[in-house]
Amino acid sequence: MSFSLRFRAAIVSVVLSLAFIGVWHIATRSTGSVANMSPEYAKLMGLTATQGKSAMPGPMDVGAQLWEHVKRPFYDNGPNDKGLGIQLAYSIARVATGYFIAVLVAIPLGFLIGMSPLISRALDPFIQILKPISPLAWMPLALYTIKDSGLSAIFVIFICSVWPMLINTAFGVASVRKEWINVARTLEVGTVRRAFTVILPAAAPTILTGMRISIGIAWLVIVAAEMLVGGTGIGYFVWNEWNNLSITNVIIAIFLIGLVGMLLDQILARFTRMVTFPE
């Protein structure tokens, strides 16, 4: 019997997830020890005290709740009760907007830095200082100047995703093989056509790698940013459910954040594969 590696790995993954759910289920079973109390008092206490239910939701609770969310992803019962689909859509829209603006800024600027040693050296100190700043440190300044919490979140996404793209683009453009440039030069290819026909395809794998790093960082940051600005989004949902003490929803949100992050990464990985060329 010889199954493909892929198949065997899938079996191990399924076994591991079943084991995890099993351990989780056992660990969150009802403890059984119920304090004796008057019914009046018991009404005030939660199920933990009256029925010995674990304070941590088990996989069944989470599964049932998740099913509720999946059935009605887009309901809207006012500012504090929206479907998870709506919350995720807000977050994705913010990430997409900030990220898209970052692409528009970082790739042309990266080209410029990569092609001009003067610009590269001139901008280097700024990039070195701005790059390590935590994106959330910009938040007060953004709120103060932009005066709009939604736009401030988008700005934070922009500022955190611009650096990896900028640096990778500049690096990719600067390290295009001299011989490819020389081919274009001997063919009298103009600067613009050279940029699009030689430098861009040669640097594309490096640029796309930068874009992939950026989308990951942007998705990390949006949760924290939305916890701060509030109102809508998956980050706000997590914080709101924490305030509601709904650990079940918090766990569901964590799971969905991971899922969406993985999908975003896979999309970029696919684009990277499309532009990668074997040498």
Added chain:
Amino acid sequence: MTDKFISIEGIAKRYPAPGGGTTAVFENLWLSIMRGEFVCVIGHSGCGKTTVLNILAGLDEPSEGTVIVDGQAIEGTSLDRAVIFQSHALLPWRTVLGNVAYAVSSKWRAWDRAKVKAHAQSFIDLVGLSGAEHKRPSELSGGMKQRVGIARALSITPKIMLMDEPFSALDALTRGTLQDEVRRICLTTGQTVFMITHDVDEAIYLADKIFLMTNGPGALLAEIVENPMPKDRGRIDLHRHPLYYSARNHIVDFLVSRSKTFAAEAVDHDPRRVPLVRIGRTEPTVISAPRVVDAASTQAVAR
């Protein structure tokens, strides 16, 4: 001047030396090539052969002097001068056809796709790559890659082909076949070729004239050897030609010993009138020299 198709006039290339001042790879280099001539340059690494080729291509600029091609001083690169790179330099994200078509569409910008494709295809067929046009360079062997490089250079119908050790990275068998094809193509098209090589046999097989360069820094064009082989030479019986070994020995002797000592010994060397050497049955004879040389003084060259 119709006789000199390419004329390199007093070019020098200097680099800043580590301790201040400059190091000259070569100074005051003069060299001319006729139309339709196949010229090989032989010399050790570091003598500035590639620099000369890059200057001819327009990829590099001389610190001094000018290069005149077809009556005009060159300025930068030109589609009239095609380069075949040692490392083939194919664009790996393009197919064979894409690589050649890129050159074709660079030369004839107004051509439509079909015309570019047909033109590129004819040159792919010429180098014997029919059927491989949709492969990527990574799927090709070293020899096939270099064929694409040759097809790309030929496809723009250049006035001059510049080849920088085009076959040095290939195995002996592939090298032989490609030499045959380059020779066939150049003979039928009357291409002017400037080629750098390390391979003496390759030079004797391909070249009309062989330029010998001394070691750098301060490299000199020491002499120009006329290839004594007949124009209709074939690979099979080349080495049986009575003058083959005297030509070969003369060049190898130069590379082994004289390339090191030439600069110090030839005090009267005039870089504008480099001795032209014709290979005789016994010893090489100087037929033109900076000063009038006694006809018997073959030692003047062979020392």
